[in-house]
Amino acid sequence: xxxxxxxxxxxxxxxxxxxxxxxxxxxxxxxxxxxxxxxxxxxxxxxxxxxxxxxxxxxxxxxxxxxxxxxxxxxxxxxxxxxxxxxxxxxxxxxxxxxxxxxxxxxxxxxxxx
Ligand SMILES: [Cu+2]
Numbered sequence: 001x002x003x004x005x006x007x008x009x010x011x012x013x014x015x016x017x018x019x020x021x022x023x024x025x026x027x028x029x030x031x032x033x034x035x036x037x038x039x040x041x042x043x044x045x046x047x048x049x050x051x052x053x054x055x056x057x058x059x060x061x062x063x064x065x066x067x068x069x070x071x072x073x074x075x076x077x078x079x080x081x082x083x084x085x086x087x088x089x090x091x092x093x094x095x096x097x098x099x100x101x102x103x104x105x106x107x108x109x110x111x112x113x114x
Contacts, residue, residue, distance in 0.1 A: 031052075032052070032054040032055050032056070033051075033052075033055050033056070034055065034056040034057070034058055034088070035049060035051055035055060035056070035057050035058070036057075036058050036060055037049060037057055037058070037059050037060070037069070037109065038060050038062050039059060039060065039061045039062060039063060039067045039069070039081070039101075039107075040062045040063060041063065042063065042065070042067075042104055042107055043107060044059075044069070044101075044107060044108070044109035046109075047108065047109045047110070048109065048110045048112075049109070049110070049111050049112070050111075050112040050113075050114060051091060051111065051112070051113055051114070052113070052114060053091065053092060053093050053094055053113050053114070054090070054091070054092060055090070055091060055113075056088050056089065056090045056091070057088070057089050057091065057111060058086055058087070058088045059078050059081065059086060059087050059088075059089075060086040061081040061082065061083055061084065061085050061086065062083070062084075063083055064083040065083070065103070065104075066080045066081060066082050066083075066103055067080075067081055067101045067103055067104065067107065068080055068081060068101050068102040068103060069081075069087070069089075069099050069101065069109070070099055070100055070101065070102045071097045071098070071099045072097070072098045072099060072100065073097065073098075075095075075097060076089050076097070076099070077102075080102075080103070091111065091113045093113065094113050094114055095113050096110065096111070096112045096113070097110060097111045097112075097113075098110045099111070
C-alpha cells in the first residue's frame with residue numbers, strides 16, 4: 001500500500017463512522033410527537049400539559065359549541081373551532097404558555113415546553 005492509498009483508506013473509514021452518527025441524530029429529531037388536548041364539556045383536557053420543544057399540540061373541539069385556544073400573551077390562537085374541528089400548533093422552543101378560550105374566558109389551560 002502506498003502512503004496516498006493508505007490516507008484515502010483512512011478518510012473513507014472516517015466517513016463511514018460519521019454517517020451512522022448523522023443517521024442517529026436524524027432519528028433523534030424524529031422523536032417529536034403530537035399531543036392531543038380535547039376540548040370537552042367546556043374544559044381543556046388535560047388542562048395542564050408539559051411537552052418537549054419541537055412537539056405539536058392538536059386541539060380537538062369535541063363539543064358542539066365553538067371554542068378557541070388563545071394564548072394570554074397572544075403567542076398563539078387557534079381561532080374559532082367549531083364542533084369536530086381541530087387545530088395543530090407546533091412549539092419549537094422552551095416556554096410556558098397560559099391560554100384560555102376567547103368565547104368562554106373561564107376555560108383555561110397551560111402548556112409548558114421543556
Ligand atoms: Cu370555549
